[in-house]
Amino acid sequence: MRIRRVVAAASLLVPPLAIGVSWLAWHDRLPMRVASHWPDLTSAPDGTMATDAALAGTGAAALGAAVAGAVTAAVTTQSDATRRGAFAVVGFIGGMAAGLWLVPTALTLRAGSPDDAVLGGWVVALVASGAYGAVPYLLSPPGSAPVSPVSADRVDLRPGETGAWSRTITAPLFAWAGAGLLAIGVVHSAIMWATGQRSGALSLTPLILLGLVVALFVRLRVTVDWRGLRVVPAALRIPLKRIPLDRVAEVGAVDVNPAEWGGWGYRWMPGRSAIVLRHGPGLVVTTTNGKRFAVTLDDPHEPAALLETLRAGRGPSPTPSVR
Numbered sequence: 001m002r003i004r005r006v007v008a009a010a011s012l013l014v015p016p017l018a019i020g021v022s023w024l025a026w027h028d029r030l031p032m033r034v035a036s037h038w039p040d041l042t043s044a045p046d047g048t049m050a051t052d053a054a055l056a057g058t059g060a061a062a063l064g065a066a067v068a069g070a071v072t073a074a075v076t077t078q079s080d081a082t083r084r085g086a087f088a089v090v091g092f093i094g095g096m097a098a099g100l101w102l103v104p105t106a107l108t109l110r111a112g113s114p115d116d117a118v119l120g121g122w123v124v125a126l127v128a129s130g131a132y133g134a135v136p137y138l139l140s141p142p143g144s145a146p147v148s149p150v151s152a153d154r155v156d157l158r159p160g161e162t163g164a165w166s167r168t169i170t171a172p173l174f175a176w177a178g179a180g181l182l183a184i185g186v187v188h189s190a191i192m193w194a195t196g197q198r199s200g201a202l203s204l205t206p207l208i209l210l211g212l213v214v215a216l217f218v219r220l221r222v223t224v225d226w227r228g229l230r231v232v233p234a235a236l237r238i239p240l241k242r243i244p245l246d247r248v249a250e251v252g253a254v255d256v257n258p259a260e261w262g263g264w265g266y267r268w269m270p271g272r273s274a275i276v277l278r279h280g281p282g283l284v285v286t287t288t289n290g291k292r293f294a295v296t297l298d299d300p301h302e303p304a305a306l307l308e309t310l311r312a313g314r315g316p317s318p319t320p321s322v323r
Contacts (some may be wrong), residue, residue, distance in 0.1 A: 005073040006142035008087050010068035015094035015132065016062040019101050023055060026109060034108040035117040048114045051105075058101035065094035067137060081269075082259050084140045089135030099129025142270055154309040162310065164225035165303045168234060169296075171218055171265075171277050179217035217266075220275065222283075222295060224303040226310060229285055231275060231295060240266070241275065241293060249288045251308040253300040256282035261294060283307075 012109050023030075037047030068090045072083055103126045108119035119126075155163060219234035228245040232238065261267050261274040272295040276282075283300035285307070286292050297303065 001108045005083070008136040009069045009073035011136045011139055012066040012091060012094050015098035016059060016066055018098045019059050019306050022102055026105065029109060031108060031114060033114050035104045035114040039117045040121055041119050043118070044115055045117055054101060054105070058097040061097035065090040065097065074246060080141050081262070084137055084142070085117055085263065087136035087140045088133040091136040092130045095129045095132025099126050154312065155306050162226050163306050164223070166221060166223045167297065169220050169222060169277065171220060175218045178211045181261045182211035201286065217245060222297065222303070224307045229307060241289060243285055243293060245310055247287045248307060248311045250283055250286035251304045252284050252286050253304045254282060256280060256294055256296050
């Protein structure tokens with residue numbers, strides 16, 4: 001475990017080293033300024049930055065992320081899950097810093113002038129640079145398993161009777177995130193359109209679409225019945241998570257700590273996933289392949305008891321008695 005923490009921290013040295021090595025390779029050809037902002041993918045940049053300032057800013061950010069990673073690895077009082085999350089954040093910062101130096105500078109050198117450096121498809125590399133956070137995340141030790149769920153009680157059902165439980169939960173996190181993305185996209189597009197920059201008005205269309213997609217997950221319907229566990233966005237009616245009854249191995253209720261499940265929202269980590277809307281009670285299901293899924297609910301004991309009853313073979317007939 002300690003070796004993996006050290007290796008994860010060491011991987012954060014790659015972004016500042018990439019910045020330093022590239023500067024050594026390019027320093028005798030670097031112009032005074034580099035491109036720094038583009039109105040769209042096909043136009044020349046409408047903003048430049050002093051090369052020294054770009055180097056200092058991105059280098060400091062990448063080096064600061066590496067130092068933060070070293071501190072994260074050294075602190076032993078935090079949980080593995082929390083440390084992993086911190087590695088992902090500082091890795092994202094370091095990767096983005098390297099991308100913000102390498103891509104604009106390389107484009108400027110290739111074009112021969114910052115005024116002629118067109119971003120084009122290199123935007124993919126620029127955006128993907130933040131994915132470097134996955135490297136220290138995967139190298140660091142996985143978080144310890146969440147607290148074992150409290151064994152669920154069972155529901156008394158008559159022979160041949162089954163049951164069904166359903167509850168709609170609201171996700172304010174998705175509501176605020178969707179509204180924020182929509183607001184940024186719409187306001188930016190309106191400003192671009194009003195100032196005559198028609199191509200720039202479309203540059204944040206993907207952000208608007210992302211906001212609309214996030215808004216679809218504001219209301220979720222959690223259902224337990226003879227089919228198993230289902231979590232369905234109310235606006236889509238397409239299962240976000242589905243665990244068939246024959247794949248349920250263990251059911252229970254726990255106090256869900258977002259740090260143990262990767263944070264808020266729909267979270268996925270090796271061996272477990274969760275829909276975490278707050279810190280508090282939640283339903284936890286362990287599948288037959290050893291994976292766990294959790295969803296936060298006001299009162300998870302009732303659906304846990306019903307799912308445990310159905311899993312154990314009580315109430316096999318799909319004639320539900322809705323609660």
